[in-house]
Amino acid sequence: MQESSQLKVYKFGGASVKDAGAIRNLSRIVQEHGSAGPLLIVVSAMGKTTNALEKLYQLAHTGQDFSEKLAALRTFHLAVAAELDIADEQTAATSAPTLAVLLEQLGDRLATLTPGDYDKQYDQVVSFGELLATLIVARALQAQWLDCRPLIRTDHTWREGRVDWPTTERALTADVVPLLAQGPIVTQGFVGGTTSGQTTTLGREGSDYTAAILAYCLGAESVTIWKDVAGLLNADPKFFSDTVRYPEISYQETIEMAYYGASVIHPKTIKPLAVRRIPLLVKSFLDPSAEGTRIHDCRHGLLVPAFIRKDGQCLVSFESKDLTFISEENLEVIFGALAQVRLKINLMQNSAISFSVCTDFSAYRLEKLLAVLREQFTIHYNTGLELYTIKNYDAPSIQRLTEGRELLLEQRSRQTFQFVCRGSTNEATA
Numbered sequence: 001m002q003e004s005s006q007l008k009v010y011k012f013g014g015a016s017v018k019d020a021g022a023i024r025n026l027s028r029i030v031q032e033h034g035s036a037g038p039l040l041i042v043v044s045a046m047g048k049t050t051n052a053l054e055k056l057y058q059l060a061h062t063g064q065d066f067s068e069k070l071a072a073l074r075t076f077h078l079a080v081a082a083e084l085d086i087a088d089e090q091t092a093a094t095s096a097p098t099l100a101v102l103l104e105q106l107g108d109r110l111a112t113l114t115p116g117d118y119d120k121q122y123d124q125v126v127s128f129g130e131l132l133a134t135l136i137v138a139r140a141l142q143a144q145w146l147d148c149r150p151l152i153r154t155d156h157t158w159r160e161g162r163v164d165w166p167t168t169e170r171a172l173t174a175d176v177v178p179l180l181a182q183g184p185i186v187t188q189g190f191v192g193g194t195t196s197g198q199t200t201t202l203g204r205e206g207s208d209y210t211a212a213i214l215a216y217c218l219g220a221e222s223v224t225i226w227k228d229v230a231g232l233l234n235a236d237p238k239f240f241s242d243t244v245r246y247p248e249i250s251y252q253e254t255i256e257m258a259y260y261g262a263s264v265i266h267p268k269t270i271k272p273l274a275v276r277r278i279p280l281l282v283k284s285f286l287d288p289s290a291e292g293t294r295i296h297d298c299r300h301g302l303l304v305p306a307f308i309r310k311d312g313q314c315l316v317s318f319e320s321k322d323l324t325f326i327s328e329e330n331l332e333v334i335f336g337a338l339a340q341v342r343l344k345i346n347l348m349q350n351s352a353i354s355f356s357v358c359t360d361f362s363a364y365r366l367e368k369l370l371a372v373l374r375e376q377f378t379i380h381y382n383t384g385l386e387l388y389t390i391k392n393y394d395a396p397s398i399q400r401l402t403e404g405r406e407l408l409l410e411q412r413s414r415q416t417f418q419f420v421c422r423g424s425t426n427e428a429t430a
């Protein structure tokens with residue numbers, strides 16, 4: 001780690017680089033608000049490119065024609081580069097590829113997929129979104145382009161690479177510190193690499209986490225994530241009216257909000273920053289001079305209730321087949337199977353002969369879970385559900401959220417009230 005670094009890390013997500021106009025806005029922010037000191041800029045894929053790449057991958061992996069979608073992705077990126085007057089040429093001064101080369105590599109990858117190895121090949125394809133976006137942004141800013149895949153070392157957990165912190169810290173300190181002295185750097189969010197040089201990804205929406213990894217390893221002074229909202233609010237303004245901005249908030253409050261599903265910050269982002277006490281600033285790229293939110297090591301009184309909504313949920317209930325009680329042995333089997341198929345528990349509850357978990361719905365993973373546990377348990381599940389959490393709840397906030405909703409499961413602790421309810425219904429028994 002650098003000693004008392006002046007380094008600032010900026011992270012720009014998909015919305016802030018969605019088109020040429022957005023990238024011009026990004027350039028203005030860097031010029032007008034970027035510090036005189038070292039600056040490391042983390043960029044996600046443009047707009048909804050990652051979703052588009054997931055669709056492309058799905059088509060290619062199932063042997064369907066993907067040429068039209070690939071052509072659309074190619075045209076989009078080349079058109080943005082043209083609108084920004086970016087010459088797509090390799091220069092001697094940089095190891096950066098050209099857009100044309102990257103797009104060709106993407107086409108080759110898609111054309112040579114093999115059956116199986118779904119998650120591994122997913123990473124090799126979907127990571128192109130960040131490679132393309134960073135190339136365009138680096139050229140627009142006339143900044144250095146850095147491929148972070150050889151530096152952010154992960155294990156082989158495809159689609160959710162686990163960071164090897166000591167190796168990553170050594171590599172970043174050795175390679176990036178000297179480059180920072182030469183001017184701003186633009187690098188990819190969301191991606192990393194294995195010892196053998198294969199690309200991994202860090203989990204959907206993982207670019208915030210990349211910013212935290214870089215800040216932690218390089219001892220940054222602060223991280224700023226530029227969003228389309230005024231800061232960290234007490235609820236997602238897309239779903240709730242009368243939201244309130246927190247001018248400052250502790251790491252602990254924020255980590256809990258992110259854990260419960262406040263999608264404005266990836267849940268893994270906070271811990272590395274809290275460990276090294278690096279403040280995280282959430283600011284609006286639409287109003288860069290506005291205050292935003294400062295997430296740091298602070299104390300504050302009880303905050304206004306925060307509302308967190310997580311859709312795409314699935315409630316799975318396991319019942320013993322012979323009316324025996326749910327025991328620790330049963331739970332061990334259920335938890336083991338959930339870990340095996342990589343389904344994360346968002347909420348759980350047990351009764352005498354039944355145990356229920358609420359997880360993010362994945363048809364593929366649920367099917368694998370059923371295959372493992374069907375013999376031993378009677379399993380019921382509902383999909384198309386929503387999980388709501390109220391942090392720092394009071395009676396009016398519970399009333400506001402539960403009114404008119406049919407609650408399938410409900411739980412409260414001293415500060416947190418949670419419930420699962422129907423969005424649209426799909427019921428089944430395995």
Ligand SMILES: Nc1ncnc2c1ncn2[C@@H]1O[C@H](COP(=O)(O)OP(=O)(O)O)[C@@H](O)[C@H]1O
Pocket residue numbers: 012013014015016044205226227228229231232233234235236237238262263264265
């Ligand atoms: N508590 C919250 N405060 C602010 N925004 C929130 C909150 N919860 C969810 N959001 C949503 O997060 C979005 C910004 O995050 P995200 O779309 O992941 O940004 P990006 O991909 O550009 O980094 C906002 O547009 C808002 O709809």
Ligand SMILES: N[C@@H](CC(=O)OP(=O)(O)O)C(=O)O
Pocket residue numbers: 012013014015044045050051129189190203204205206207208
């Ligand atoms: N592009 C990746 C990673 C990411 O973090 O994106 P964003 O910063 O736009 O949420 C995704 O969409 O999952």
